[in-house]
Amino acid sequence: MKKRDFIVIAIGLSVLLVLWLAPPETTHHMPKNADHQKFYDIVQAEGMKKGRKSAEKFCQECHNADQVPFPEEHPGKFRCLFCHKLDF
Ligand code: HEC
Ligand code: HEC
Known part of the structure; x- marks a missing residue:
């Protein structure tokens, strides 16, 4: 292998490491139900x-x-699906 190949592999591994260390996503996903x-x-x-x-x-x-109230201190009332991910 050439030196360049090692560099490419090292960059790839560090990207994986960063993704793996990212905090788990806790915001509830949009339910997949009739509603x-x-x-x-x-x-x-x-x-x-x-x-x-x-x-x-x-x-x-x-x-x-009046219907399904937001929890207290809910962050935003717009771009819901930016935070609440979909479960395909
Ligand atoms: C027809 C009514 C209706 C519509 C329209 C609706 N929802 Fe809901 N949604 C509900 C009900 C009912 C619940 C359950 C409430 C509960 O018991 O906590 C709920 C729960 C949720 C939850 C909480 C899930 C959980 O795990 O606790 C999220 C997130 C959510 N809805 C996102 C959305 C988003 C985003 C949209 C628009 C794209 C949307 N909802 C439109 C009725 C609706
Ligand atoms: C900036 C990010 C953000 C946006 C935008 C946002 N939410 Fe939330 N939402 C949260 C967080 C954080 C919580 C609390 C953690 C949780 O319960 O998922 C929450 C909680 C909820 C809950 C209660 C979930 C439960 O089980 O207690 C519902 C329902 C909900 N959001 C619906 C919506 C709807 C509908 C919109 C758009 C009108 C919206 N959210 C926009 C971040 C967001």
Whole structure:
């Protein structure tokens, strides 16, 4: 092997190490159930980037103070699917 190959391998290993050391993701994913299935369908149909934006318009139809309230100190009321990942 050439010296360059070792460098490439070393960079690859360090990327893996950083990913492996990253803290576990704890924010709850969007459930995959009847209430949320249509949003999975939207994302599937429109793709991750556009679909998530389209789907997020509907979240607060249920997720509001009167129906399914947010936990106290909930961080943001926009871009829901940026933090709450999907379980495909
Ligand atoms: C038709 C009503 C409805 C809509 C629309 C809706 N949800 Fe929900 N969602 C619920 C209900 C009901 C629960 C369960 C509440 C509970 O018991 O904690 C829930 C729970 C959740 C949870 C918590 C999951 C967990 O593990 O505790 C997340 C995250 C969530 N929804 C995200 C979303 C996002 C993001 C959207 C928009 C893309 C959305 N929801 C749209 C009804 C809805
Ligand atoms: C900046 C990141 C962020 C954004 C944006 C965000 N959330 Fe959250 N959400 C959290 C965190 C962190 C928690 C608390 C940890 C947890 O329970 O997942 C939480 C908790 C929740 C819960 C309660 C989960 C449970 O089981 O207790 C629901 C429901 C929820 N969010 C729905 C939404 C909806 C709907 C939107 C968009 C209107 C949204 N979130 C936007 C980070 C975010």
